[in-house]
Every structure is written in structure tokens, then in C-alpha cells.
Amino acid sequence: MDPSTVASEVWYGEESGKYSFVKRGTATVYSQLYPFEGLLNYTSAIIHHVRLEGLKLGKRYYYKCGDSSLKALSKEHTFETFPSSSPNMYPRRIAVVGDLGLTGNTTTTIDHLSQNNPSIFLMVGDLSYANQYLTTGGKGAPCFSCAFPDAPIRETYQPRWDGWGRFMEPLTSKIPMMVIEGNHEIEPQVGGMSFKSYLARFAVPSEECGSNSSFYYSFNAGGVHFIMLGAYVDYNQSGAQYAWLKADLHQVDRQVTPWLVAAWHPPWYNSYSSHYQEFECMRQEMEALLYQHGVDIVFSGHVHAYERMNRVFNYTLDRCGPVYITVGDGGNIEQIDIDHADDPGKCPSKSANIPEFGGVCHLNFSSGPAKGKFCWEQQPEWSAFRESSFGHGILEVINSTYALWTWHRNQDIYGENSSGDQIYIVRQPELCLMNIGDVTPRTCSYSSPQCSSSNQCASQGVQYIYLFSLLIIGSLCVILGELWKTMFFW
Secondary structure, three states, rough: OOOOOOOOOEEEEEEOEEEEEEEEEEOOHHHHHHHOOOOOEEOOOOEOOOOOOOOOOOOOOEHHHHHHHHHHHHHOOEOOOOOOOOOOOOOEEEEEEOOOOOHHHHHHHEEEEHHHOEEEEEEEOOOOOOHOOOOOOOOOOOOOOHOOOOOOOOOOOHHHHHHHHHHHHHHHOOEEEEEEEOHHOOOOOOOOOOOHHHHHHHOOOOHHHHHOOOEEEEEEEOOOEEEEEEOOOOOOOHHHHHHHHHHHHHHOOOOOOEEEEEEEEOOOOEEEOOOOOOOOHHHHHHHHHHHOOOOOEEEEEOOEEEEEEEEEOOOOOOOOOOEEEOOOOOOOOOEEEEEEEOOOOOOOOOOOOOOOOOOOOOOOOOHHHHHHHOOOOOOOOOOEEEEOEEEEEEEEEEOOEEEEEEEEEOOOOOOOOOOOEEEEEEEEHHHHHOOOOOOOOOOOOOOOOOOOOOOOOHHHHHHHHHHHHHHHHHHHHHHHHHHHHHHHHH
């Protein structure tokens, strides 16, 4: 259990069996300490972190890890680095999963995902569900506090993390898994500590992107800039995360990385009863900033179902808003969510869905079909597609304009035509050039009959183009008129 007794080494090279380089890193252990009788303390096995530097972009490497002095090296693994940041280079396939856990459904999800042969794996929170393994008896509990009102603490059965890591190794040993924390990673323990396992087990490029926290960071993969945000740390506009996000967005060069993709655990837009308006405070703090900078796609989990939104801003259809997608359907232990907030009798009370971090900002809608109500009485217009099935998603960025999003359901026989939902996401930044500094919602969708060149519905950028054109035409008319009068007088 002493990290100093074993080395942390990675031997790697560009040819199989030839390891021209070696890097040494650090080792650590962590403990989960329970302040209640009957809950046994846990100390992890040794966890190693090694940072490889100077890797070539878009290159395949072969590696072994372990301690060469003890002749304890792993078998050979291989991985491929990201392509260079360019509007013409993109990861082959981007897999997106949330709320995975370790169940039979998890196995199907990962089997299907692996067949898709992705080059990057976004894990949007709630990874192992170690924090409610024993108390649920291995069965789903849709409401923990309801099912176990006398439980002093979620027992955070830490060996579940070890089993989950071994289960994921065939995938994560060859492609990068970029993670963000969820509520099931909080795992509170004695002394007010939390996220101990998450912080010890996962390394993220926070330092490289100017973040001072492992809970939020960004990175590039080809022509895509990814922003991973933390919902369980301060997200207020006066806080460090917001300041970092503002600076990160400001330095993004859309000529180099045209696509801007964000991810965090709890969704802002959600028509299911579960977690309905739960993180409304976070939306009110951060949504305008993401909108101003033209974020294209947002991935979240938390709700154990699938839902894809139309482009939306401030609960209003908006051609310049992101496409929000909820993929909290990886296979978790808590079963699938099936109730919609707009179903008769399924609208949750405002005392429900209290976040595990942050304030409560539940609101009634002030306009539109749900005006004056807490819940819609029909599927919201911003909710394009929803289904209560386990599955995973694949994003294939084709070029700087088009990306193909496909959601695969676990119950389907996996194959090329097994998609449960599929759509091309189209970037049209020329329609949204006026977003910086302007957070007024544009209330028209492309299919809206009211969406025309009228002052009521034309986007501000289009209005300016029309105005500029009219000024040119008017000036030409004046010039031609003066020429005509001069010619006639002569």
C-alpha cells in the first residue's frame, strides 16, 4: 500500500515492440473514511499517473506500463493521438455516454459502442455508481432518500470503482476517455471531503487550458474545441469557473476549430419529470455566455433517458442556440426514466428535484404555450425527440458545416441501420454573427410561418445586411438621378 515502493512508468514508441521512449510519473493512494458504525473504511490500491509529452499529432503509438525494475510491465497496448487542430481534420467518431454504471445494460452499451470504433469517448458524469451499490442491494432506486430514509450516508462501496476500471480497460486502454464529474462522484466522507475517488483516479488537462480545477477544463481534438463544465462546483458569474469559461471562449479561434462542443452532467433543457428544472440556476448564470460565443452542441446526462432538443435559447426556439442532447441512458443501476413532466399528473412539485449543489431557481414560464405554468401541458416545442431506452450516441463531424449525430438503442440488433435517432447538425455561423454582446432570443425556427424578412422575425445580422443593401441601392438611385438630370439639361 506504499506508493513509493513501485515505479510509475510508461514505455512507448511508434512501432509495435519497440519502445523508444519512457516517462515516469507519480503514484498515490486514497482513503474513503466513513463516520458511521458498520461502514468499513477503504484504502485504494496504488494509482499511477504518467504524463506523456512531445507526442506527434495523428500518430499511432504502442506502449506498456508498470515497473521495469520489478519486471512488472503490462502487455502491449496501442492508441492514436488526436489530429491537429484544423477546420479540415476531425476525430473519426466521438462516442458520448452518461450515467453508465456496471450492469447488464452497461455491458450492452459498451459492446455496441466498441463496435462503432470511436476515436474519443466523452463520459458525461455518473461513472461507476459505487456510491449506492450495497444499500440498493444491486437494484434500482429512483429516489434514494425515499427508498432509504434512515441511511446516514451513501456507503460508497469503493471496490466497485476497481471492478468498473477493469471492465472499461479494453476500451480506455486504446482511446482517450474524457470525463466530467456527476452527482454520483460526490461520495461525501468524514471531514467534509468529497470527490476523493474521482480526483484520485482521473487526470484531465486542466492546467494546460488555464483552469485551476480538475472539475472544469477544455481541449481540442482536430477542428473541435471541447468545454467540460462542472455543475457541482461554483458556477456563479462571480466565481472562478465562470471567469475561466469566459476567458476560454474568448481565445477560441473558430477558423481553426469551427465546432464548439460543451458538456456537463445535469441538463438545462429536460422535459422528463426526473430532475426537471433541477439546475435552472446554472442555466441562468451561464447560458447567455455560451449563446454569445455560438456553442454548437451541448451534451448532458443525469436524466436516465434520451432526449434531443431543437436549437433553443432561454426556452425559445432560436436558430443560433445550441442543440442540447441528453444521454443519461448508459445503463445505470437506477433504471430508466419514463415519466414526462407534461404527462397528466406527472408534473413534479417545486419542492422536488432539489440539486445536490447550488441554489433553487424553479420558475413559471412567462410566455408561450406554458405561460403562467411550472410544467408544459404537451411536449415542449424545444424538445425534438425523446425515448426511454438505454443506449449511446456517436457524433461524426464531417466538415466545418455538417456533423452527423446518431443515437443507438441497446435493444436493437447492432448494425448500420440500428439508429434510434439520427440527424445532421448544421452550422450556419453567418446567420449569427451578431451574437457577441447580444443575448436577445430570436423567436423563429426555420419552419415557422412567421419566420420571414419582416422586422419581427429577421435575425439582427440579416436585418443589417438588408439595411446595408438598401443604402447602396438608394445611393445608386440618387447618383443615377443626378446624372439623368445633367444629361437632360445639356
